[in-house]
Amino acid sequence: MPRFSSSLRQVGxxxxxxxxxxxxxxxxVGLGYGLDEKLGTHPWLLLAGSALGIGSGFYHFFKTINQQLRKADKGDES
Amino acid sequence: MITDHLQDTPSLFGHAIHLPGPFLSFDILGIHVEIGLTQNVVMMLMAAFLLIIMGILVRRRIALVPKGIGNLVEAFVLFIRDEIAAATMPAREAFRYTSFLCTTFFFILVCNLLGLIPYGATATGNLAVTASLAFAAFLMIQYAGMRKMGVLGYFRHLVPPGVPWWLAPLMVVVELMGVFAKPFALCVRLFANMLAGHAVILSLIGLIFLVGWLMVVPSVAFGVFIYCLEIFVAFLQAYIFTMLTSVFIGLLVADTH
Incomplete structure (x- = not known):
């Protein structure tokens, strides 16, 4: 059981x-599409929103991984 | 009977009982809103009622070495405090947020399990319910961040240190998206997982009518297997929702950045 819970904690x-x-x-995408519908600027805000969404998605992906790696390094040293 | 688990109708037990109609109906922002009892609302009230009874029972028989239901609840609460809260945030903060995490965990767990009872309904298989749960988690995460860093400090934290000034406005948008994406992911994950299990069972039973009597044995066998899997998923999803809420609070209240 301790092993199960510790692996769950690591995977969290x-x-x-x-x-x-x-x-x-x-x-x-939703934000861009909604704004496009409202302002009638098809398809530019949809494209901009998608780009922003994909960019921020990757940004948060790597941010989380970097944070966890740093934490793991710290754990190894102490 | 299975479709009743997936729908939100204003009746209970396969339309045998009709719930009292909408108490309030109004238009807001061009959307027609009706507030009244539906199947899922009844299920949530039932879950809340069961939890209150559980709380009273546990409170009455409090003892140093708990027995029966007290023992069961203590095991869960200790697990949430030590393995979820204390593992993701500093000890002092962990005690503060354990009560919220316990409430979330038990409510989702009881809702999930009530959804596995025949003639019941899965309240957590409704996007509106999981969205409200995620909204509560969202408010708690923001509150935790603002309590730790102060309201101004919290908004300053949206721009990571060391970012050139011309990138700052873009970073605010990107970070804000992350703030909203976290509860969005929580909400969709819980909803999809609870819905998917029921949908798989429905498809398996549906195969009997499509293929004929040949499919009876494999369909029922797989259906029972998926049902057992769903009991596990009910616990797992409650755990994951609680764990991730705790991780998000932990990221904001951690002493170091």
Whole structure:
């Protein structure tokens, strides 16, 4: 049991990686599409929103991984 | 009977009981809103009622070495405090947020398990319910961040240190998207997982009608297997929702950045 819970604890932060990437893209695309509908600027805001969503998705992906790697390094040293 | 688990209808037990109609209906921002009892609302009220009864029972028989239901609840609460809260944030903060995490965990767990009872309904298999849960988690995460860093400090934290000034506005947008994407992911994950299990069972049973009596044995066998898997998923999803909420709070209240 201790082994099971410790592995769950280690895997915890990574559980959200994929979903975060998808959620960022979805929010970006949704925002761009909605604004396009409202302002009648098809398709430019949709494209800009997608680019922003994909960019921020990758940004958060690497941010989380870097944070975890730094934490793991610190854990090794102490 | 299975489709009843997936839908949100204003009736109970396969339309045998009709719930009292909408108490309030109004238009807001061009959307027609009706507030009243539906199947999922009844299920959530039932979950809340069960949890209150559980709380009273546990409170009455409090003892140094708990027995029966007290023992069961203590095991869960200790797991949440030590393995979820204390593992993701500093000890002092962990005690502060354990109560919220326990509430989330038990409510989602009971809702998930109620959804596995025949003639029941999966409240957590409704996007509106999981969105409200994620909204509560979102408010708690923001509150935790603002309490730790102060309101101004929290908004300053949206621009990571060492970013050139011309990138700062873009970083604010990107970070804000992350802030909203976290609860969005929580909400969709719980919803999709609870819905998917029921949908798989429905498809397997549907195969019997499509293919004929040949499919009866494999379909029922797989259906029972998926049902057992769903009991595991009910616990796992409650755990994951709680764990991730705790991780997000932990990221904001951690002493070092």
């Amino acid at each position: 932060p990574y559980l959200n990686l994929g979903a975060m990437l998808a959620a960022c893209v979805a929010i970006g």
